[in-house]
Amino acid sequence: MSTDVSNKNVFYIGCHLSCSKGFLHMAKEAESLGANTFQFFTRNPRGGKAKDIDPADVQKFLEYSKRMGLGTVVAHAPYTLNACGADERVQEFAFQTMKDDLQRMEYIPGNLYNFHPGSHVGQGMETGIQKIADLLNQILWPEMQTTVLLETMAGKGSEVGGKFEELKAIIDRVELSDKVGVCLDTCHVYDGGYDIVDHLDEVLEKFDRVVGLDRLKAIHLNDSKNPFASHKDRHEKIGEGSIGIEAMVRIINHPKLQGIPFCLETPNELPGYAEEIRVLRGMKS
Numbered sequence: 688m689s690t691d692v693s694n695k696n697v698f699y700i701g702c703h704l705s706c707s708k709g710f711l712h713m714a715k716e717a718e719s720l721g722a723n724t725f726q727f728f729t730r731n732p733r734g735g736k737a738k739d740i741d742p743a744d745v746q747k748f749l750e751y752s753k754r755m756g757l758g759t760v761v762a763h764a765p766y767t768l769n770a771c772g773a774d775e776r777v778q779e780f781a782f783q784t785m786k787d788d789l790q791r792m793e794y795i796p797g798n799l800y801n802f803h804p805g806s807h808v809g810q811g812m813e814t815g816i817q818k819i820a821d822l823l824n825q826i827l828w829p830e831m832q833t834t835v836l837l838e839t840m841a842g843k844g845s846e847v848g849g850k851f852e853e854l855k856a857i858i859d860r861v862e863l864s865d866k867v868g869v870c871l872d873t874c875h876v877y878d879g880g881y882d883i884v885d886h887l888d889e890v891l892e893k894f895d896r897v898v899g900l901d902r903l904k905a906i907h908l909n910d911s912k913n914p915f916a917s918h919k920d921r922h923e924k925i926g927e928g929s930i931g932i933e934a935m936v937r938i939i940n941h942p943k944l945q946g947i948p949f950c951l952e953t954p955n956e957l958p959g960y961a962e963e964i965r966v967l968r969g970m971k972s
């Protein structure tokens with residue numbers, strides 16, 4: 688059973704929101720911004736303890752989201768989570784945090800949980816990939832209702848996931864791989880050397896060949912402050928960076944990218960997000 692509400696004919700666009708006031712508040716905030724999806728941190732992005740789930744808030748959220756036509760939403764793991772650290776304490780933090788987050792996600796079944804695969808910090812790509820897969824194999828369970836997403840990375844430092852092949856290698860080693868998908872971050876892939884500006888079709892074909900487009904469950908829609916293949920990872924407002932508005936319009940309208948949530952992680956406050964959502968909706972055919 689899946690409560691996935693995605694519909695290929697609907698444009699799901701939203702932005703990153705603060706989870707501090709609970710689920711119902713996020714749904715209403717998204718609606719007020721013209722959004723029909725959103726992303727939120729499961730806890731402080733630097734780690735720390737998660738806010739207690741309020742079952743009454745969750746119940747109201749589930750009812751409200753049905754009424755407003757909210758699509759699949761994306762939870763984001765803290766940035767400090769490294770699933771392939773060298774240090775025992777780093778591994779333990781990743782294990783406890785992801786396990787706890789995924790148990791909490793069951794309150795809102797059928798949604799997505801995105802994480803940065805990690806940094807191998809000198810252990811080598813092969814060890815990094817194996818550790819990430821091992822962690823997922825310890826944490827995922829057959830009845831879970833959430834799809835866990837590996838985010839495409841810019842390939843900064845010892846980051847794992849800057850290449851589609853690395854994501855594929857992780858997925859191949861996960862036993863419950865039907866619980867695993869990918870979130871494509873436009874800033875990261877462009878910084879990572881995939882030319883989504885001049886060769887979007889080829890990049891998507893490559894993704895399909897290596898990972899499979901059926902694994903692509905969400906897009907982080909961000910412009911980049913840095914040039915192509917810079918491996919930097921600095922997000923820019925839509926249309927103000929090296930990717931540019933024309934490429935963004937081709938991305939949101941690409942026939943292979945329909946029905947999945949597009950989440951803005953651009954440097955904006957809420958009014959800026961509302962404006963980007965309005966502009967993008969106006970450019971959606």
Ligand code: FE
Pocket residue numbers: 763803838
């Ligand atoms: Fe991210």
Ligand code: FE
Pocket residue numbers: 838872907952
């Ligand atoms: Fe991202």
Ligand code: ZN
Pocket residue numbers: 872874875920921922
């Ligand atoms: Zn980023």
